[in-house]
Amino acid sequence: MIAMQYSFVLPADYDMAIIRRRIVEKGSMTDDFPHLAFKAYLSSERGDAALPSLENLYAPFYLWRNEKGMNTFLGGPGFAALCQAFGRPSVRLWPVWQASLNPELTEARYATRELLAIPSGADLDAWRQRERELALQDARHGAAAAVTAYEPAGWTAVRFRLWREKPPVAIDGQIYAVGHMSVPAAVVAEV
Template identity: 50%
Template sequence: MMAMQYSFTLPADYDMSIIDRRIRDKGPMLDGFPGLGFKAYLSARKGEFGSRENLYAPFYLWQQPYGASDFLTGPGFEGLTQSFGWPRVKTWIIWHAETAPALGDAKFAAEEVIAIEPYSALADIRDEEARRAQRQARQADVLASVSAFEPTRWTLVRFSLQRSAPLIAGSSQIYRVGHVSLP
């Protein structure tokens, strides 16, 4: 299992209704994509929920790496790059992921990327992150809780999908969810 995300920072005066329309029109095209756990179509508006930028930043949970490969080499991603440019695609190895049956009802997402200190006890961090994700998944409003790490830049990501707007905490980025594609 792996997580994946790319992000496009848009100008401060960008008409974000263009992104909303894109999500509405193209979002269902990935429903049922092979190997997909979920794709959350995310956007953030500058000044809303503490966001410093306008963003379009889809987040994926892949059950199988071949799904990510098929998507990135396919026509959907090619069309995206023609519209918005060539993004840096971040990937993480899953430590723990839980999803609720009502995952498609998500309206908000929260994401926090945290640096892992050199020489940290990774097994201890993994175990604590798994426990944290499990506790979070038991909250009534939470529809997905993902904890994962990336050993190239040594970061961990905490990601959740929720029914209502989460509290802004620390360096979290809050997003609106326009659509959730499911397997």
């Protein structure tokens, strides 16, 4: 599996209603995209007291079953239209260590993302096991999905969670509103 995210930092005075409307209008286009486990349409708004953010962001997060689906999407008309509207973003990719999805995945309304530096000399198997335990703990605290992945070029890890309710724990990262969840029917049947 591959985790993927790109992010658009929008001007401080940008009307985020445009992004919310775009998500409503275009969100269903990836609902049954081949090889997709899920796509979370994420945004955050500067000055939003409920979800504090320093920036206006549009930052979809994807979980791909394999590179075939990811390559089809990145080379396809939907991503081309996004690039036309906002410019071509830098796309971050992480091989997945673990992904836990539960039936409430489609009901997610919030997301959290933490980026973590993996220390030089860290025992990667121990790190992965610790992340697995944290994911199970987050699932017990209401996470609808828990994905942990890593990027070996810069030795970072991403801890991504989807929540039905506002996250019950403080995080050292970004909190997003989920505007739409694309989850193919086959994935819903699996979880």
